[in-house]
Amino acid sequence: MGMGPQRARDFKGTLRRLSERLLRERMLVWGLVLFGVLATSLSVVGPKVLGHATDIVFTGYLSDQFPDGATKAEVVAKLRAEGNDQLASLVGSVDLQPGSGIDFTSLSWVLGGVLVLYVLASLLQWFQGRITTVVVQHTVADLRNDVEAKLNRMPLSYFDRTERGEVLSRTTNDIDNIAQSFQQTMSQLLTSVLMVVGTLAMMIVISPLLALVAVVTIPLAFVITKAVTKRSQPQFVQQWTSTGRLNGHIEEVFTGHDVVKVFGRQKEAREEFDQRNDAVFAASFKAQFISGVVQPVMMFVANINYVLVAVIGGLRVASGSLSIGDVQAFIQYSRQFTQPLTQVAAMIQVLQSGVASAERVFALLDEDEERAGEVDAPFPDPVRGRVVFEDVSFSYQPDEPLIEHLDLVAEPGQTVAIVGPTGAGKTTLTNLVLRFYELDAGRITLDGVDIGRMDRGPLRRNFGVVLQDTWLFNGTIRENIAYGADNATEEQVLAASEAAFVDHFVRTLPDGYDTVIDDEGTNVSAGQRQLLTIARAFLADPSVLVLDEATSSVDTRTESLVQGAMEQLRAGRTSFVIAHRLSTIRDADHIVVMEDGHIVEQGTHDSLRAAGRAYERLYSAQFTASA
Template sequence: MPPARAKDFKGSFRRLVDRLLRQRAMVWGVVGFGVIATSMAVIGPKVLGHATDIVFTGFLNGQFADGQTKAEVVAQLRNAGNDKLASLVSSVDLQPGAGIDFHSLGWVLTGVLVLYVLASLLQWFQGVLTTTVVQKTVAGLRDDVEAKINRLPLSYFDRTDRGEVLSRTTNDIDNIAQSFQQTMSQLLTSILMVIGTLVMMLVISPLLSLVALLTLPLAFVITKAVTKRSQPEFMKQWASTGRLNGHIEEVFTGHEVVKVFGRQQEARDEFDTRNEAVFAASFKAQFISGVIQPVMMFVSNINYVLVAVIGGLRVASGTLSIGDVQAFIQYSRQFTQPLTQVASMINLLQSGVASAERVFALLDEPEERPDEADAPFPDPVRGRVVFEDVSFSYSPDEPLIEHLDLVAEPGQTVAIVGPTGAGKTTLSNLVLRFYDIQGGRITLDGVDIARMDRGPLRENFGVVLQDTWLFKGTIRDNIAYGAHRASEEQIIAAAEAAYVDHFVRTLPDGYDTVIEDEGTNVSAGQRQLLTIARAFLANPAILVLDEATSSVDTRTESLVQGAMEQLRSGRTSFVIAHRLSTIRDADHIVVMEDGHIVEQGNHDSLRAAGGVYERLYSAQFAAPVGESAIGAPE
């Protein structure tokens, strides 16, 4: 089961920020544009407050006769008992009879318009830079994940569902991109807006600023409490998504098997169970985190009421102008709005960091042991492979191969046979360094392969596996996968040698026929022939054939066997086979049981010995005769 909550939320967030800072120049550009745009947006309400004062003062000017002075008007109001109005008049630049100064008002409004237009342009530039920073960061993260997958040992994929790996490399990385795209610039702008707005509020009225700040601790407590509860749910959401993807990938890959055995309903039930788990975790995460915004809006409204009431009293007392109060109310809204935005972005940020933690967990997986700096390599490669006292196990508590010795001379064909689970395929994996052995050593022409670079080592091997693999592309491209610069003549020659050319030319597009996903538009036998043609074209020094003809018919098998003999000529070959008829001509036959070599020799000597090989051979060729005899009428 996945952890209930993030193991290192802060650490994962810091690692993401470090990656963003690799685009340092653009990040500073984002910050610079944000600071300037926010400053302009913050100044706007103060300037608008001045416009309100001009209109209000003009209105008061019209209420008094021309020729009076401000002092005379104030004294007249106080004598009439209108002390509050007198205090209000004393706080403005009164010019009785003058009316509204539309010239000054026009300049103020023009200035506000210019401020807001420039702020919008700078925010647009900030958005462009933010998108560039985030997408470059995510592209780099994808590159790192791709490179990491190529450095991971096969043991990682043995214990991890392919769907889970795909989910981390696609869904989680996409979620990181979306989360940071939506939060990065907005979060920065919100923080700058809070700081700038607070400064302007303090300039206008420290008392009202104190009233506005009284709601901050409540907002902080609410946000922290909701975050603490929603963070584990986001981890569950993406872990459940990974398990759902793993199930989908597994069922779709084995769709035919599911139908053959009539397990559609069971597959559907399993899908429903995992889908319900994703729904439950997602709903709970979004519901809990979604509580933040309405609660913060409620706190904001309380703040608005307090500021409006106390501000109105300050205007009545003449301590503040009505324009300042209007500006302060707007600032109080600007002050709480970014706080509300930050609180509402917490769920996006949590979701993104939860995905980042899963991606970083993949990047932190132990890698294959790095190759040596000056790794030795035989030149030329003759193909002498020696297993010296080799021991290996996939799991420490389950030994598989113990103290195995085997010699394959250059140009020799070594057949490896034995019951299922004997360790036959494991030998080919070891010689290719897909796994590192725990004891002994394997040498190629006298050089320990554990000291060789894996790339050059594997370039000298041609491998045909029982499980065929074709990528989406033309037949020509699939055959040429083993030799990047192969000519058309070489590709066709390899196809002819593997008896592929005939069936390819019967296709409407010939060698330009596009192989669909996993080669579903060609038969299993044809797919295997294509992989054999690929091995022909690679022209390797050493061949590994793991049940290379298991999916072809008997007639084609006999043809391919002849081609295989030509391909094996002058090359060291390891042939893993269950059908013993295919390896009777092998130079050396190794019989394995439970990870040990129990018999060695050629076909005739092993049959004459009457041991394990003879029993296996008899089971394949004598059983049908016995069954026929048993089933014959008496």
């Protein structure tokens, strides 16, 4: 892609925002911590109790080596008299009872206690894992809801400048990665921290000297982890950024696969795919390789620590300063102490990946939203449909003016046709009426109320829109038509279908209105898809209609039928009709001719033809070309 790795903008801030979301489940999080503390406490006590079992076995074995009836003091004195001071110190450090042998009753009680401890610890860990799953899934579900709500509040300009596949990647892949990352790390990180604290406390109790030896490796572990994290985090960000670009390309090519094949661009599409796929591979490989260095290095540090503890502990046992059971427990604790550090190092890469995805999701959530209108602004009731453009100026790019100082009045019940060459700004006018974009200057009023002060929901519910680009979702024909109104009855659906001349072709299908069409509508023709969207508009029964080349995909005979139906639909309603075929708007009450974002002519069909200017040139060009 020709781009270097992108650094995380705010790793700590993103992690903090995620933590704040997790803390919305405050009671469950406290339960998670409580079960973690209890499970770790029981696990930490286990090695100490096992060390006591080892002492029972070792003491029993030593006791069996000396004659019955002698006292411990006599055995120690005899060993010293024989010059065996090291063994004497060892015997003196244990609870020796000469000739008694191993106390299997005490041993069985100790081992039984250890079993109970570990069973309880396992149960508590199971509860901890269960709570972790609930917390993470609730948090991710809330995050998905927030993203869905955010997308509904985003301006149309965001989707114009952002690849659809990129948006899909953030709302699916990135959120799923957050869920997986925290599912794997949340409980384990808590357990690891508690294990480190608990084992360190037990090691200090057993032997401060050996505890100091074990602690010496901690700064080294932190230095290694910090260095690797600093290098790998930008690669994780690049990995998910590249994944979003790859998804954008795939979505674009698969959606337009017919065009790609018609123009023979499979090779170029494949090359673009390979380029973006290689970018994902490179970033993923670097991220995983760099972060993967941590665990083997941490294991090496842990092994050094293990050797030091074993050697020094052996010397302390030989000198009688520690029992062999304490040394055994300490060695186990040293493993428990370094193992969580190694696990944390291994989880760092998973956490980094999740935070990188979270950063992309939060970037979406932080995008500018549509400017809210004044919800308490007076809304016309009932809506008559008088729409007025007052000195309106608008541009998609600040340095490229499109519409400047435009004035236009659409009286209630009027049909206003907007015509002009491609790029004149016709569709832009309707987008402004629907508040898909905000004005740069001027205002648009509906029945005298500035639409910029209205809530978009009620405003758009009073508009019926039929676009040139049809949109159908994956569902039955009945469901697609009923999309135009809440709780539509079967009679209403059928009435709208008959009015839009849909009923005839639907009844020829094997399943009728229960025919399932996919989101691309490939099992119905382009003209039939457009008729379905027109039926949807009929059912909505709006106060104002916006028809953007609504009959461009139907045949001439059907177009004449739909025009008749449109006349019925437009009766008593204000209608904006964008048309290229001027024959379809001859009967419009008012025709507006636009060029380069300006209105150059207004009037009726006859008056504009008589004027012999822009409209006449368009009209003559069409019919001359047809002839």
